[in-house]
Amino acid sequence: xxxxxxxxxxxxxxxxxxxxxxxxxxxxxxxxxxxxxxxxxxxxxxxxxxxxxxxxxxxxxxxxxxxxxxxxxxxxxxxxxxxxxxxxxxxxxxxxxxxxxxxxxxxxxxxxxxxxxxxxxxxxxxxxxxxxxxxxxxxxxxxxxxxxxxxxxxxxxxxxxxxxxxxxxxxxxxxxxxxxxxxxxxxxxxxxxxxxxxxxxxxxxxxxxxxxxxxxxxxxxxxxxxxxxxxxxxxxxxxxxxxxxxxxxxxxxxxxxxxxxxxxxxxxxxxxxxxxxxxxxxxxxxxxxxxxxxxxxxxxxxxxxxxxxxxxxxxxxxxxxxxxxxxxxxxxxxxxxxxxxxxxxxxxxxxxxxxxxxxxxxxxxxx
Numbered sequence: 159x160x161x162x163x164x165x166x167x168x169x170x171x172x173x174x175x176x177x178x179x180x181x182x183x184x185x186x187x188x189x190x191x192x193x194x195x196x197x198x199x200x201x202x203x204x205x206x207x208x209x210x211x212x213x214x215x216x217x218x219x220x221x222x223x224x225x226x227x228x229x230x231x232x233x234x235x236x237x238x239x240x241x242x243x244x245x246x247x248x249x250x251x252x253x254x255x256x257x258x259x260x261x262x263x264x265x266x267x268x269x270x271x272x273x274x275x276x277x278x279x280x281x282x283x284x285x286x287x288x289x290x291x292x293x294x295x296x297x298x299x300x301x302x303x304x305x306x307x308x309x310x311x312x313x314x315x316x317x318x319x320x321x322x323x324x325x326x327x328x329x330x331x332x333x334x335x336x337x338x339x340x341x342x343x344x345x346x347x348x349x350x351x352x353x354x355x356x357x358x359x360x361x362x363x364x365x366x367x368x369x370x371x372x373x374x375x376x377x378x379x380x381x382x383x384x385x386x387x388x389x390x391x392x393x394x395x396x397x398x399x400x401x402x403x404x405x406x407x408x409x410x411x412x413x414x415x416x417x418x419x420x421x422x423x424x425x426x427x428x429x430x431x432x433x434x435x436x437x438x439x440x441x442x443x444x445x446x447x448x449x450x451x452x453x454x455x456x457x458x459x460x461x462x463x464x465x466x467x468x469x470x471x472x473x474x475x476x477x478x479x480x481x482x483x484x485x486x487x488x489x490x491x492x493x494x495x496x497x498x499x500x501x502x503x504x505x506x507x508x509x510x511x512x513x514x515x516x517x518x519x520x521x522x523x524x525x
Contacts, residue, residue, distance in 0.1 A: 160189045162523055163253060167197040167268035168260035168291075169204030170222075173284055173432045177512075178204075178260040179211045180324030181282065184516035195252055197245070199264040218244055220263040238267070245271040255523040258282065259295060266291040273298040278522040282515055284323050284431035286463050287456035288312050300522055303515050305431060305508070306463050321515050322508020323435035330509070332420040332440055339417035343383055345405050350490050351381040353422035353442075355412070361428050363478045364447050365390045368426070369397050371483030372406060380490055381405030383421065385412045423496065424489050426482065429461035438464070438507040443499040445471045445485055447478050469502035 166182055168174045182194045198204035200217035208215040220241040221234060245267040249257075257272040259265035259281045269279050279299040283292050286306040296302060296313045303321040310318060340347045352375065356364045365386055375382055384407065386394040391410040398406045412418045419425075419440040427433050429446040437444045446464075448457035464470035471489065473482050489495060508514075 160191055162189055162192040162520065163255050164192060164194045164519065165197055165249070165252060165254045165257045165268065165272070166194060166260065167257065168262040168265035169196075169198040169208075170202050170262035170264075173430050174260050174262040175204045175207050176326070176432055177282055177284060177324045178258070179208065179213070180326075180512040181258060181260075181515050181519070182213060183211075184324070184512040185519060188513075188516065189520070195248075195254070197248060197264050197268045199262065202263070204262075204264075216244075216248055218264050218267055220267060222263050241267040242271060246275070249275055249277065256280065256519055258519055259292065259299070260284075261289045261292050263291070266294065269295050269299065278525070280515075280519055280522060282321075282323075283309070283313075284435075285456045286431075286459040287454045289453065300525075301518055303518060305435060305511075306460075319518060321518075322511040323431055324512035324515065325432065325436045325439055326415070328416040329419055329436055329440050332416065335416055335420040339414075339421040342414060342417045343407050343421060345381050345383075345407075345421060349379055349381050349405060350423045351383060351405070351421050352424050352426065352486060352490060353418050354382065354384045354426045355418075355433070356385065356387060356428055361387070361447070361449065362390070363475045364426060364428070364482070365394065367447075367478045367482040369394060370479065371486070372397055372401065374483055374487065376401050376404045376406060378487055378490070380487070382407060383412070383418055384408045385418075386410055424486065426486060429457040431456075431460055434460045434464065435508070435511075438469075438503050439509060441500045441504045441507070443470075443489060443496040444503075445473055445482070445489065447473050447475055447482065450475045464503060464506065467502055467506060469499060469506055471499070 166178050196208045196213050196215035199220050218241040219237050221237050249272045257279045259269045273279050280301040281292050281299050282303045302313045302317045303319050305323045388410040394408040425442045425444040429448040446461035448461050461472050465472045
């Protein structure tokens with residue numbers, strides 16, 4: 159049998175959606191006749207990104223609980239009940255052989271409904287500190303695919319498999335793309351280049367720190383590829399206008415991320431699970447500035463998993479204004495340190511996660 163019927167559920171952020179699509183693609187590549195249905199949360203980005211990747215998606219009216227007291231929270235129980243009912247109907251109508259949860263609001267109701275109806279289930283957890291949905295589901299599912307060690311603090315040990323996070327395939331073999339990347343961004347191949355990424359919306363603290371240090375970077379002959387996010391793009395453009403011809407480039411969003419990684423000698427980044435996984439595979443010396451407001455401070459935990467193996471550096475968000483630029487310039491000037499970090503992070507990279515997870519999904523069907 160190769161016409162498997164699979165539901166993939168979750169989303170809310172790119173960090174959940176990209177692994178979901180990568181797992182689906184890996185299954186389709188090996189079993190092209192499989193029917194894959196996505197279930198997401200209405201109004202969230204998966205409702206746009208999943209159809210763009212060529213898959214059907216159904217939205218649940220689920221929402222997250224706000225951590226502060228708000229009128230929105232009054233809607234939560236009603237939306238949860240409606241989502242549970244709709245999830246149960248989806249499972250009964252689609253009749254999946256297996257369901258996959260990737261975290262996020264929608265995966266809770268869907269996996270709860272599926273496991274109650276006896277459908278085998280697998281969860282993929284991207285972070286070093288699991289989200290509440292996956293923690294609640296851990297005892298109901300057959301397999302937990304994780305990206306970090308020591309996850310038996312949160313999940314039943316016998317169900318855990320260390321697989322890493324699926325990442326985009328175009329960030330492998332970056333050396334071959336360096337020259338094209340240099341041309342794409344209009345850089346000098348003989349100068350050191352720093353890549354700054356704070357997510358698609360940017361990162362306020364990182365942006366302010368880089369803004370204050372552009373002059374020092376330029377004076378040290380360092381080039382900059384700076385993804386500002388759309389909220390900071392005008393302010394950054396004013397700052398860099400006076401550095402024409404010095405390789406200081408700003409943009410709201412980088413579409414050719416493989417080229418950006420290829421040209422970077424050093425990277426400054428938030429520490430979302432997917433960023434950490436991508437930078438490990440890209441083998442880039444990185445200074446992480448974790449987002450302090452992330453749930454359970456999971457970005458710091460993600461970064462520390464590398465820092466503890468001398469595979470990255472960390473600058474606290476609260477200290478970035480004063481210490482990010484000096485730390486960055488020290489690292490750019492120290493090629494031995496860059497090489498040491500790159501070698502260490504390469505040992506921690508998982509290069510075939512999507513296919514490994516896809517194989518586990520199919521094993522559950524066959525079982």
